Amino acid sequence: MRGADQPILIVGGGLGGLTTALALGRAGRPVRVLEQAPEFGAIGYGIQLGPNVVPMFDSLGVTAAVLEKGDVPEACIMPDAYSGEEIARIPLGASFRARFRHPYIIIHRVDLHQVLMDACRALPEIAFEPAAFATGFEDRGDRVVVHAADGRSVEGAALIGADGLRSTIRAQLRQEGEPHQFGYVAQRTLVPMEKVPDPVPRQNVYLWAGPGFHMVHYPLRHGTEFNIVAVYRTATFADRLDERDHRAEVERTFAGTHPAMQALLALMNLERRWPLADRDPIRHWHRGRVTMVGDAAHPTLQSLAQGACMAIEDGVCLAAMIDRADGDYAQAFAQYESARYVRTARLQLESRYMWGIYHAEGVARDVMHETFAGRTEDDIFRCLAWLYDGFALPSDGPRRLPSHRLKESE
Numbered sequence: 001m002r003g004a005d006q007p008i009l010i011v012g013g014g015l016g017g018l019t020t021a022l023a024l025g026r027a028g029r030p031v032r033v034l035e036q037a038p039e040f041g042a043i044g045y046g047i048q049l050g051p052n053v054v055p056m057f058d059s060l061g062v063t064a065a066v067l068e069k070g071d072v073p074e075a076c077i078m079p080d081a082y083s084g085e086e087i088a089r090i091p092l093g094a095s096f097r098a099r100f101r102h103p104y105i106i107i108h109r110v111d112l113h114q115v116l117m118d119a120c121r122a123l124p125e126i127a128f129e130p131a132a133f134a135t136g137f138e139d140r141g142d143r144v145v146v147h148a149a150d151g152r153s154v155e156g157a158a159l160i161g162a163d164g165l166r167s168t169i170r171a172q173l174r175q176e177g178e179p180h181q182f183g184y185v186a187q188r189t190l191v192p193m194e195k196v197p198d199p200v201p202r203q204n205v206y207l208w209a210g211p212g213f214h215m216v217h218y219p220l221r222h223g224t225e226f227n228i229v230a231v232y233r234t235a236t237f238a239d240r241l242d243e244r245d246h247r248a249e250v251e252r253t254f255a256g257t258h259p260a261m262q263a264l265l266a267l268m269n270l271e272r273r274w275p276l277a278d279r280d281p282i283r284h285w286h287r288g289r290v291t292m293v294g295d296a297a298h299p300t301l302q303s304l305a306q307g308a309c310m311a312i313e314d315g316v317c318l319a320a321m322i323d324r325a326d327g328d329y330a331q332a333f334a335q336y337e338s339a340r341y342v343r344t345a346r347l348q349l350e351s352r353y354m355w356g357i358y359h360a361e362g363v364a365r366d367v368m369h370e371t372f373a374g375r376t377e378d379d380i381f382r383c384l385a386w387l388y389d390g391f392a393l394p395s396d397g398p399r400r401l402p403s404h405r406l407k408e409s410e
Helices: 015-026 051-060 063-069 094-100 109-121 168-173 243-253 259-267 307-325 329-358 362-373 377-388
Strands: 008-011 031-034 046-049 075-079 086-091 105-108 126-129 134-139 144-148 153-156 158-161 180-192 205-210 213-220 225-233 274-278 290-292
Touching: 008 015, 008 144, 008 153, 015 031, 015 051, 015 109, 015 126, 015 307, 031 153, 046 109, 046 213, 046 307, 051 063, 051 094, 051 307, 051 377, 063 105, 063 109, 086 094, 086 362, 086 377, 094 377, 105 109, 105 213, 105 225, 109 126, 134 168, 144 158, 158 168, 168 290, 205 329, 213 259, 225 243, 225 259, 274 329, 290 329, 307 329
Parallel strands: 008 031, 008 158, 031 126, 075 205, 158 290
Antiparallel strands: 046 105, 075 086, 134 144, 144 153, 180 225, 180 274, 205 213, 213 225
16 A cells, blocks of 8 residues: 555654544544554643634534533633732633633643544544554655554554654654753642632632742632642752652742642642653754654643644644645645744743743842733733634645745754
8 A cells, every 4th residue: 555545644642643633534534643552541630722722623523522521711810929919810701702712721631632532533534553652764755664662564655743742753853862951840730629728719720920930720620620730940850759859849949838839739749740841943843754743843831831732733734734735745744834833933932931930030020020010901912812813724825935944954
């Protein structure tokens, strides 16, 4: 089986991989999703989805299912970690919906993954191959061969890497070393809502900002569960420590913070932590019949809660470009990359900037407080418009590429 008869291979069965598979399958294209885990599924905690992703769900036919599983908060609030004084607020109710046309959604990652899996499984064009850990690939000009750790070789018409921050596909396309680590780690916990004590606000999305640390929390699954994330800077970010050491670091870092934060820290399971990292933006993430989506292409910090949204936008855009190019994968991938690289690079850079804002120290922290205090609702919406107004699929071919894009090594 050669050429157009072969499936498009997707390495990675996360949100980006499933979105891409679903968009391709809905267009009638055969897809084979390779996942290193022994079975398809998701682990994780809560994620936030901006209004920019809802039109993508519309195009995939899953909006109703997502809204059934998710919740729509009334506000995103940033208090000071010590005083509890409100620094900033993004209203997410009627005025937000009027401006951005779609809701802001909070949802358990497992639930979103299941919505996409169910939609994919309903399509005969999409096949799943678990326990297929991709170790590399060959682009043979008329097809691509993916090699798995167990010795299998899988052939396809093209290859899409959706395998995350430490992508095997990216490592073969680009020689660039380890991701950029910032010295921060995240501790994540889900608890039943009935265990959350009174000092803690249970509704809406909260981000408590402090010097070198922050905490995020919000309800999930229609108020039955509570998602807590504690992020902090530590010199031991790359070390393997035990739970006792983690708790000692957390207690030291968050000492003196607001009683609501202290109450949440007491609930947290601190056994495991995740070092946080990103990569510098790049202009090119494809070569020949191979390209990437999501964190494999443009990994970002969590500051704007848009990693999943960008992966979903990627998948819808890429499928549309493949459909338009009708078998010319090099052209499709170049058009996709041209349509996406500036938006995703801006997200990466603005996320780094906001990381500094959230964790400001000293005089910079005072400036941050005063700056936010002077912002109106219109000011906030204007700052978010580039992101939340969404992504329009190119309608008439690729944009004209500027001369600085001619260097394929960038």
